[in-house]
Every structure is written in C-alpha cells, then in structure tokens.
Amino acid sequence: MDGKTRKTRMNLIPDYITKMRPQDILMPVAAGLCCKPGGFHIDPTRPVERAVITHGHSDHARPGHGAVLATQETLDMMRLRYGDNFAGSTQAIAYGEELKLGDVTIKFHPAGHVLGSAQIAVSCRDTCIVASGDYKDAPDPTCAPFEAVPCDVFITEATFGLPVFRHGAAADQIKKLLASVALFPERAHLVGAYSLGKAQRVIALLRDAGYDAPIYLHGAMEKITRYYESRGVALGELRLVKGMKKADLAGTITLAPPSATSDVWTRRFPDPVTAFASGWMRVRARARQGGIELPLVISDHADWDGLTATIDATGAGEVWVTHGQEDALVHWCTAKGLAARPLDLVGYGDEDAIDAVAAGEDAEA
Numbered sequence: 001m002d003g004k005t006r007k008t009r010m011n012l013i014p015d016y017i018t019k020m021r022p023q024d025i026l027m028p029v030a031a032g033l034c035c036k037p038g039g040f041h042i043d044p045t046r047p048v049e050r051a052v053i054t055h056g057h058s059d060h061a062r063p064g065h066g067a068v069l070a071t072q073e074t075l076d077m078m079r080l081r082y083g084d085n086f087a088g089s090t091q092a093i094a095y096g097e098e099l100k101l102g103d104v105t106i107k108f109h110p111a112g113h114v115l116g117s118a119q120i121a122v123s124c125r126d127t128c129i130v131a132s133g134d135y136k137d138a139p140d141p142t143c144a145p146f147e148a149v150p151c152d153v154f155i156t157e158a159t160f161g162l163p164v165f166r167h168g169a170a171a172d173q174i175k176k177l178l179a180s181v182a183l184f185p186e187r188a189h190l191v192g193a194y195s196l197g198k199a200q201r202v203i204a205l206l207r208d209a210g211y212d213a214p215i216y217l218h219g220a221m222e223k224i225t226r227y228y229e230s231r232g233v234a235l236g237e238l239r240l241v242k243g244m245k246k247a248d249l250a251g252t253i254t255l256a257p258p259s260a261t262s263d264v265w266t267r268r269f270p271d272p273v274t275a276f277a278s279g280w281m282r283v284r285a286r287a288r289q290g291g292i293e294l295p296l297v298i299s300d301h302a303d304w305d306g307l308t309a310t311i312d313a314t315g316a317g318e319v320w321v322t323h324g325q326e327d328a329l330v331h332w333c334t335a336k337g338l339a340a341r342p343l344d345l346v347g348y349g350d351e352d353a354i355d356a357v358a359a360g361e362d363a364e365a
C-alpha cells in the first residue's frame, strides 16, 4: 500500500473514533468537574481520590483529597492555609508541562488570576477542553500573564458576565488612592483587599506608581504576602500594623482583609478612610452598603470585554459558562453562532464579593 492509499483509508475512519463528545471527557457532577477517562476531578468541592486544582482560593482548593496535582505555588498556598497534611500526596506541574493521566493528556497554562493560577487543558484523542478556573486578561505584576489557549470547548467563569462590568485600568484606581492620601495627610487609609492575590497586587501597583513609603499590613495577610516575596514578587518595605502608635499611622496606607475594615480593629487608626479594592465597586450601591468611602474598581476576574475577547481568542466552537452571571454570556455566545450552555456547578463563589465584609475574610467561597 503506497502512502496515498493509506491516507485515503485514514480518511475513511469515522469521526466518532477520533473525536470524543466533550461531555464524555469532562462532566459536571456533585463534587465538581469530573474527568472520567483521566480519573480525576478539577477543583473538587468534596474530597476525591485525585484532584487537579487551578488555584489557591479556598473555594477551588480544598483540603482532604487523596492526591493533588497543581502548580508549586498553589500547593504551597494550600500548605500555608491548611497545614502539611492537606492531601494524601501532592505533585507539582509547571506551566507548559504535559502529563498523561489515564486516557487524557493535561497541560497547565497561566490564568493571570493570582500567583500560580492555571487553566487546565484536557485533551482526549482530537478534542481539547480548557477549564480556565478563575482568570483575568488584565496585566498583573504579581503573576504570569493570561494565555489564550486554542481549544474546542472553553469553560469560562462569569463572575462579571454582564456588559455593565468594565473594570478600566487598575493603575487609574491606584492614582485615585494616592490622590486621597495626598489630600488627607492626617488620616490613615485602610484598603480592604482579599488576602490571597488582591492585596499583593494592590501593593505592587502602588510601587509601580512610585509610592515607596512603607505599606502596612493586617496580621492575617503577613504569611501569604511573605510567600509572594519568597517567589520573587518585589513588594517594597512592608510593616505590620500591630504595635504601631495611632498617631504614627496618619498619612499611611494599610492593607487589610475586607472584614477587618468594618470592625473594632479600625479604631487603632486616626480617622481612617475606608477603601475596598474589588470589581464590585463598579456598583455604587454596593460600596455604599459596605460603608466604603473610597471604592477602588480593581478585580482579579475578567470583565465583560475580557470574557468575550477571551472566548473569541480561544477559537472554541462550544462554551460552557460557570460561576457567576451565566445567562448574558451564554446569550452572547449563541448570538455569535457558538454552542453555549450554563454549567451547573455549585460551591464556587467569588473572593471579591462584598458579602465577604460581613462573612469574614476566609468566607471567600
């Protein structure tokens, strides 16, 4: 048989042998996204035998799994939060590294959400599905930039999946903060920011804007912030608020978990200006409700333009939309001729949500 004949024969192999139905590769189940042919779950919400985890936020990275595969940073963050025995065994995987698991191949790509965050490409025969976890396409000096990964099916979050959500440039929000600090030298500025990712990003953005005074930290942020520094993220001089005299905090900036900015802890600051760095700050009513004097629209999630541009960039013909405001994004995809559906996954939230103010710093879920 010459080459030509062989090629013709190959073409006679029906599609269903090389192509798999996406839902046979990844399927939403009670514990999260299940990959049966690979024998694992992605970001499981219940303890499972083998977990593949996108990033360190506690609604995605939970303790108690048999084996965990994630980036080194995500594993380290889980260890910091849950202790050494957070899983039976762990395996680190780098961005761009390929691994065969059962009948599928997986590959991690940067998600631009927080340090170590990853999208997970799952390929089986000729079909590739990308589970992006949480992501943002906006620049962030504290983590590897988001990478659009060509795929057949793209699983996208939809935290800010409405056209009203346009975050704008984070640098402009930092300017607003610095203008307020200059305007009120006798007051302290207290910036509520989620302690994994957002706080470090705000600090790095302040440094990028030329602010080189010491930045103060609530004690709950120290461990993770020091961890960022240990991974080479330069954050300048950081000090703990603890032990500082009230008068000495005039004119300073302090980063604190959102819950702390509304409790008695704030009494140690001179006439504090309360700020909150979150995508939800686009909604004025939410800022008012939370008693936020200085709303800063800084998000670690893609906004409407980011979500739609990313879907375009992946070239995916099918889109599964999860955690957040699914309907508008599903509608946008359908209008473009893409197959799209909401994915009924429960147990994922948004670390940015202003409800965290009331619920406590670790109730990000």
Ligand SMILES: [Zn+2]
Pocket (backbone or CB within 6 Å): 055, 057, 113, 134, 351
């Ligand atoms: Zn997250």
